[in-house]
Amino acid sequence: MTTLRLRPEDPADAGAVRRVLAxxxxxxxxxxxxxxGLVDELRGSDAWVPPLAMVAEYGGEVVGFALLTRVRVTSDAGVAPALALGPVAVAPHRQRIGLGTSVVQAALDAATELGERLVVVLGDPAYYRRFGFGRADELGLTSPWxxxxxxxxxxxxxxxxxxxGPPxxxxxxxxxxWSKV
Structure with a gap:
């Protein structure tokens, strides 16, 4: 029986994650x-939060990846931490069986356990709505996107x-x- 294992990325997974993304x-x-390149650069930055780089291992092979990295929300009230979701990837030969949903949910659950309050994403609303995402502008958030x-x-x-308090x-x-993507 093939089993799915969701876990934080281990440093030894970097090559497998690169292959899944590619x-x-x-x-x-x-x-x-x-x-x-985005993931490689984020991995070496202070935006990287190791427990929030999540892999999906299926039958012992890394086939999925979801990344949450640190961003900042600036306002007149100051600067607050938040997270950005992305990239999310599943190896083509393992797509459409729920691995993407599973690895994203695992990353969001890990962020909740760490006490994080806000996650932003740029992506397909029909896909991300299943996790509870909604329009960022309705939450008073702006960005280059x-x-x-x-x-x-x-x-x-x-x-x-x-x-x-509120997010x-x-x-x-x-x-x-992120400016290179």
Whole structure:
């Protein structure tokens, strides 16, 4: 019986994650998809949160990946931490069996356990709605991608302690590697 195992990325998984990203985002006009370089650069930055780089291992093979990295929300009230989801990838030979959903949910669950409050994503609203994402602008969040409308989304994670205030509002500032995607 083949089993699915969801777990944080181990440093030894970096090559397997690169292969999953390269296969999932392959395009005939690009040798190495930008998502591969994005993850490599984020991995070496202070935006990297090790327990939030989640892999899906199916039958002992890394076939899925979901990444949450640190972003900042700036406003007149100051700077607050948040997370960005992406990239999310599943090896083509394992797509359409729920692995993407599973690995994203595992990453979001891990973020909740760490006490994180806000996650943003740029992606297909029909896909991300299943996790509870909605329009980021309705939560008072802006970014370089705000003009794209519905694909610019956010999710408020449940508070881990009583008395936590509302999630931050303001401009979401992404770490430099994101500017290359």
């Amino acid at each position: 296969a999932a985002f392959a395009r005939p006009d690009v040798t190495t998809p930008p998502e591969v 705000s003009g794209l409308g519905e694909p610019w989304q956010a999710l408020t994670l449940p508070p881990t302690t009583s008395g936590e 931050p509002r303001g401009e979401v500032v992404f770490p430099p590697p």
